[in-house]
Amino acid sequence: MPVSPAHASADDPRVTLDRELGVFEPVPPYPPRTEREAEFYTLGDGEMFINMGPQHPSTHGVLRVVLKLDGEKVVDLDPVLGYLHRGVEKLCENADYHQAICYTDPLEYVSSLFNEWAPVLAFEKLMDVQVPRRAEYIRVLSSELNRIASHALFLGWMALDLGGLTPILWSFIERDEIVDMLASLTGQRMLFNYFRIGGVNGDLNHEFMSRLGDWMSKATEQIDSGNALLNENEIFVRRMRGLGTIDTATALRMVMTGPNLRATGVPFDIRRAHPYSVFPELEFDIPTRSEGDCLARYLLRMDEIKQSLRIIDQCLHHMPDGPVMAKLPRLMRPRPGRAYAAVEGPRGQYSTYAMSDGTDQPFRMRIHDPSFIHLQSVGLMMPGHLIADTMAIMASLDPIMGGVDK
Amino acid sequence: MTVVNRSWNRLSLPGKIIFTALPVMIVLAFATVLGIILLGGPVLDLLSHNLPVVRFVVAVTIVLLMTVPTAFLIIYMEMKIIALMNLRIGPDRVGPAGSLLSVVHGLKVLMKEDFTPTGADPIVFTWAPVVTYLASVMTLLVIPFAPGIFGQDLNLGLLYFFAIGGLSVVGLLMAGWSSYNKYSLLGGLRSAAQVVSYEIPLTLSVVGLILLAGTMSLNQIAQQQSGWFTDWFVFRQPLGFLIFFIAATAEANRTPFDLTEADSEIVAGFATEYSGMRFGFFFFAEYVNVFIISALTVTLFLGAWNAPFQWPWQVTVNLDPGALGIELLILFAVVPLILTLAFAAPIWMLGGARVKGWMALLGGFILANLALGAIVVGIAYIGFEWVSGLLWFLGKTYVLVFTFVWMRGTLPRVRIDQLMDFAWKWLLPASLLNLFVTAAAIVVFESVKAS
Numbered sequence: 143m144p145v146s147p148a149h150a151s152a153d154d155p156r157v158t159l160d161r162e163l164g165v166f167e168p169v170p171p172y173p174p175r176t177e178r179e180a181e182f183y184t185l186g187d188g189e190m191f192i193n194m195g196p197q198h199p200s201t202h203g204v205l206r207v208v209l210k211l212d213g214e215k216v217v218d219l220d221p222v223l224g225y226l227h228r229g230v231e232k233l234c235e236n237a238d239y240h241q242a243i244c245y246t247d248p249l250e251y252v253s254s255l256f257n258e259w260a261p262v263l264a265f266e267k268l269m270d271v272q273v274p275r276r277a278e279y280i281r282v283l284s285s286e287l288n289r290i291a292s293h294a295l296f297l298g299w300m301a302l303d304l305g306g307l308t309p310i311l312w313s314f315i316e317r318d319e320i321v322d323m324l325a326s327l328t329g330q331r332m333l334f335n336y337f338r339i340g341g342v343n344g345d346l347n348h349e350f351m352s353r354l355g356d357w358m359s360k361a362t363e364q365i366d367s368g369n370a371l372l373n374e375n376e377i378f379v380r381r382m383r384g385l386g387t388i389d390t391a392t393a394l395r396m397v398m399t400g401p402n403l404r405a406t407g408v409p410f411d412i413r414r415a416h417p418y419s420v421f422p423e424l425e426f427d428i429p430t431r432s433e434g435d436c437l438a439r440y441l442l443r444m445d446e447i448k449q450s451l452r453i454i455d456q457c458l459h460h461m462p463d464g465p466v467m468a469k470l471p472r473l474m475r476p477r478p479g480r481a482y483a484a485v486e487g488p489r490g491q492y493s494t495y496a497m498s499d500g501t502d503q504p505f506r507m508r509i510h511d512p513s514f515i516h517l518q519s520v521g522l523m524m525p526g527h528l529i530a531d532t533m534a535i536m537a538s539l540d541p542i543m544g545g546v547d548k
Numbered sequence: 549m550t551v552v553n554r555s556w557n558r559l560s561l562p563g564k565i566i567f568t569a570l571p572v573m574i575v576l577a578f579a580t581v582l583g584i585i586l587l588g589g590p591v592l593d594l595l596s597h598n599l600p601v602v603r604f605v606v607a608v609t610i611v612l613l614m615t616v617p618t619a620f621l622i623i624y625m626e627m628k629i630i631a632l633m634n635l636r637i638g639p640d641r642v643g644p645a646g647s648l649l650s651v652v653h654g655l656k657v658l659m660k661e662d663f664t665p666t667g668a669d670p671i672v673f674t675w676a677p678v679v680t681y682l683a684s685v686m687t688l689l690v691i692p693f694a695p696g697i698f699g700q701d702l703n704l705g706l707l708y709f710f711a712i713g714g715l716s717v718v719g720l721l722m723a724g725w726s727s728y729n730k731y732s733l734l735g736g737l738r739s740a741a742q743v744v745s746y747e748i749p750l751t752l753s754v755v756g757l758i759l760l761a762g763t764m765s766l767n768q769i770a771q772q773q774s775g776w777f778t779d780w781f782v783f784r785q786p787l788g789f790l791i792f793f794i795a796a797t798a799e800a801n802r803t804p805f806d807l808t809e810a811d812s813e814i815v816a817g818f819a820t821e822y823s824g825m826r827f828g829f830f831f832f833a834e835y836v837n838v839f840i841i842s843a844l845t846v847t848l849f850l851g852a853w854n855a856p857f858q859w860p861w862q863v864t865v866n867l868d869p870g871a872l873g874i875e876l877l878i879l880f881a882v883v884p885l886i887l888t889l890a891f892a893a894p895i896w897m898l899g900g901a902r903v904k905g906w907m908a909l910l911g912g913f914i915l916a917n918l919a920l921g922a923i924v925v926g927i928a929y930i931g932f933e934w935v936s937g938l939l940w941f942l943g944k945t946y947v948l949v950f951t952f953v954w955m956r957g958t959l960p961r962v963r964i965d966q967l968m969d970f971a972w973k974w975l976l977p978a979s980l981l982n983l984f985v986t987a988a989a990i991v992v993f994e995s996v997k998a999s
Contacts, residue, residue, distance in 0.1 A: 192730050200812035214734070214964055303812045305803065305961025311634035371958070377804055378960050529734070530813045530963050 168193040168208040182220050188212055192529075196225050200303050200533045203543025205517075207532070214528045219521060226547035234507040239265050239339060239474050242504060246494075247333040249511060250545035253292040255285040255324075256487035257545075258337040260494040261507070263418060263483030265339045268476045268498050277341035277466040278420045283457040284324060284336065285485075286450040287354075291320040292488035293443045293450075294365070296540050300440055301372055303533040304381055312368045316361075323353040339474065341467035354458075361451060369444055382437035386523040386535035389434055396519040400490025400512055402539055405442045406434035412486035424456050436538035443540075446488075475502050489513055489540055509548060513541035607699035611688045616654070619835040623650040625946075626835075626953045633957035657828035665728060665821050672726035677822070677829035680719030684833045684840060686712045691843050692767045694853045694937030705766040706758065709844060710751050713799065716833065717743040720808060720818050723830070727821040735817025738964060739808035742798060745968060746805075749975035750795035753788045756986035757781050757848060770852030777856035782849040787982045789849045791975055796845060798967070800837040803956040807964055842948035843941070850944050853937030887916035 168191050174180035185191070195206040204225035210218040230249060234242040242265075246257045259281065266273060294317050298310035321331050326349040328336040336343050372378045388398075393406045403410055411428045413421040429445035431438040476498045484493035490512030499505035516539045523535050559567065595602050624639065624647055631638025639646025664670055687709050689699030702708050717740055724736015760781065761769045773780050782789045798805040809817035819830050846852060892912025896903060928935040962970070 190730065192734075199815060214738075301960060305806070305810060305812060306959065307630060308634050308957050311636060315635060372960075375960065377962055380966065381960065381963055528963060528965065530807070530810065530961075533812050 167191070182208075182210065182218055185210070186212075186217075189217060194532070200537075201543075202299065202536065202541055203546075205536075205541075205543050205546070207520075209529065209532065211529060214530070216524050216527055216529060216532060219524055219532075221517060221520060223517075224547055226543050228548065230548045231507055231509055234261075234509075235504055238502045239269075239476075239504065242507065243337065243339075244333075244335045246509065247335050248544055249509065249548060250487070250489065250492075250513060250542040251332060252295055252542055253288050253488050254332065254334050255281075255288040255336065256485055256492045258335065259285060259485045260483055260492040260509070261496065262337045262339055263485065264481045264494040264496040265476075265504075267481035267483055268479060268496055269339065269470075269474055271340045271468055271470065273341055273468060274465045275420065275462045276345075276464045277468075279457050279461050280342050280346060280466060281337060282419055282421070282424070283454055283461075284327060284334075284342075286453045286457070287320050287324060288334075289488045290361075290447050290450050291317045291324075293447050294320075294368070296443055296488075296537075297368060297372070297440070299540075300534070300537045301378070303537040304378060306372070306378070309368060309371055312371070316364060316368070319353070319357050323350055323357060326350045326353060338467065340470045341465070343467075345466045346461075354454075358451075358454070362448075365444075365447055373441075373444075379437065381531075381534065382440060382538075383433075383435060385436040385527065385531055386538060387433070387435045388519060388523055392519070392522060393434065396522070397515050398490065398512075398519060399515070400487065401442050401446060402439055402490065402516055404428065404430045405438040407432040412484050412491055416484060418483070418485065423460070424453055426453050436534060439538045439540075443488075473502055475500060484510075487512065489542070489545075490516065511545040511548065513539075513543070513545040514548075517541045517546055604700060607689060611699055612685060615685050615688065615832065615836045618839050619832040620650040620654065622835040622838055622949055623653070623831075625949065626956065629950065629953045630957045633954075654828065657831070658825055660824040662824035662826060663821075667728035668821065669726040669728075672722050673821075674826070676719045676722035676726060676818075677826045677833070678719070679722060680716045681829045681833045681836075683712055683714075683716035683719060684837045687840050688836075688843075690766055691840070691847060692770050692852060693843075693941050694934040696934050697938065698767060701765060701767045703763070703765045706754065706764040706769075706848075709766075710747070713840075714743065714747055716837070719833075723822065724818040727818070729821050731814045731816070732818050732820045734814045735808050735820070738814075739801065739818060741964075742801075742805065742807060742967060745971040746795045746798040746975075749791055749971060749979045750799055752976070752979035752983060753791035753795065754848060755979075756788050756983050757785050759983075759986055759990055760784060766847050766852075770847055770854070773851040774854045776858060777851060780849065780851040780854075780856075785849065785982070785986070787978060788986075789845075791979045791982065792849065793845060795971075795975060796841040797952070797955070798971070800841045800952075801834065802838065802952050804959040804962050805967060806956075806961060807967060810961055812961075838949055838952050839945065842945045842952070845948055846941060846944045850948075851940075853941040855936065855940050884916055884920060887919060888912045891915040891919075 169183050170179070174183060189210055189212050192209045192211055193206065194209055195201040196204040201207070206222040206225065208220040208222065209216055210220075230245050233245045237245060243258050243261055246261050247254045249257045265271075294313040298313035301309035324334060324336075325331045326347065328334040328343070330336075388396075388402075388406060390406045390408055393403050394408070398406075399410065399412075407430055409428045409430045412418070413426075414428060426449045429442055429449065431442050478498055478500045480495070480497050482493065482495045484491050486492075491510065492512065493510040495506075495508040495510070496504045497506040520536060520539065524532055527535065556564070556567075627649065628638045628646070639649040642648040642652050664673055690702055690705040690708055692698040692701070720739040720743075721736045724732045724734075724739070727733070757769070758764055761772055763769060769781075777783075801808050807813075807817075809819055814820075819827055822830060888909065889912065892908040895911045896905065896908035899908060925935070929939065930936070
């Protein structure tokens, strides 16, 4: 049998394929392009590469991580992104302002409403649109529901990556109830496409309200029962405590936002720091924790669920009457200019920077996504931990690959 | 000839099989009869002179045959119980309440492609599942299921169990090494480290029990626990029981110690590259292991086949069918009929218009059979020691199996360093302490008794 040289895989040039043995080696076939690459792809004594993903049972989405292992210990790692790249920003530039919103929906598919909210806010700034107060309240109400759904799912994945089978299914119950509720409001279960420039698409309806009432009456109990399975579990707590610790200075240097930053002790929440919508009128706390480890990030999200329930309660009490959509022309041509808007999502700061050149399409649209930012710090957290913890650390940052690769 | 051909072609497949097999079977029957007439005496003599060998062969056959349904049952239990814990429905399509799903899974595994990856060592790769499976099946031979029902009563039964049970790790290591996959290798090494570490507290935790019992024969250990449930060794060796149960969980690679096949970390561990029936062997071995570990725990600590209580009065049933004579005939001919009618009548009367006559009769028939079955089992329970023993033994074993499944549904997985810490820093000292205290107590009691 003739010996064929190692050649590059067609879909990923960094995977070399040894044809004779049929074995993937995660070493790129070309000479190293940077110093970092040269350093990473040189094996020390007793070290080996292991290719985790993109088809691994527990990478969140299609992420590939090349791990450099010394036995079970992770020495270094190299995340390889781009398996889910769809060019959303470019797509948005070729759609008009209304159409652009639905392209942003599937970015972080677990929390679609926040993906819509950031561009909608930016476009409204660009066009000087005044949103009716009822629409603002509905936006807050529905997005906080979405935040709870996202955090509930986080709980499940976290436990699943540590080997617990049950919490994921319990949290899917939570998520399913919320998603059904939002489906009756928006017409979609996952990619809601509900927010519009100048309001929302459709008023609150009877089915939504009755489902919401049903769920609110048992939500606290249901969430607490899910938490009790993990919070008092010695194995779970012991594995999570002190894992993937990151201090405040590093977190700020890595531009972390959202729960991951608040878990290091910084009470930064865009809803309070740079208020938008009707958040100044609502009462809620910003929970923080000082440890900065996986357990802190997990517990912080559980605290946030309770705050979200508070916000939902207030929204329902203060919901004003009136229209849900501002009166706007169908084709919108904003004056040339730039606008930036940020919202606090379940993973951190979602923001959009939109440039208008006077046509009905955004000239440039930049989407800032927290998952991408948080995935950077994985390289600081993982080395020194064991291979079993890589997935736990990844899960505690809660990245969604749809948002990372855009 | 054409007529014969045409007739043959018109036969259906079962018909063809029957027509082919019938003459063969007739010849075989004649041959058997002839063989028995000619050779029966010498063969029977040979067998009766080598009863232990016959017994052993029969025991091995039965054990090999019983592992598969046992594994099927435990797999179904796990699927269904974990589903209920997860608030799912679980299997509900194949068979009543989905109970045949694991059988169908077994068939599916048989039909799948048996794939050997390039670069794998084919011989080691092929034999690894066999080693693992045989190691777990062979340990079943020494387990006493009931008085008189056991494969072999070794006087070093416990030692045999640990020695053979420890062999299964060789299979896992072979699988991990030969797959030519880094995940498999990690899984194999993990299993080696884990099983070797937990073998020590597992063995040490029962040394105290061996001191108390004075024997390593599982049959004799079982006999020593007869009487009330307070005579069970779990009450004399509570720490030993706890250590044994934890270490046994780790030995069987069950949650929370299922690091060897941790799917969120190393894909499927040693079984990553396996498919088809080779994977099926690993899968069966795992569930047979669960059964064996539970059975051994029951044998050692939870009173083996003994009931937890004694009847306060003497109950005996005289089971001599010959003495019953005509009454037996009446019993079997008339009683089912009367019982069927007796059960059918209230169903028919109370059921209303929707219940037709045949439904009532069918219901009555089923109920009558259940009642008769209960009566027969009850009589057998009182009349035969091995029936009651088997029922108690299997009952206790499946309670423990349920505990394993329950743990799988509840607990997350420990990390490898925590696992090692736990074995060497906690379980090993605790088992040594248990051994020391037991030995000291025995010495003290003996001296007190002597004085």
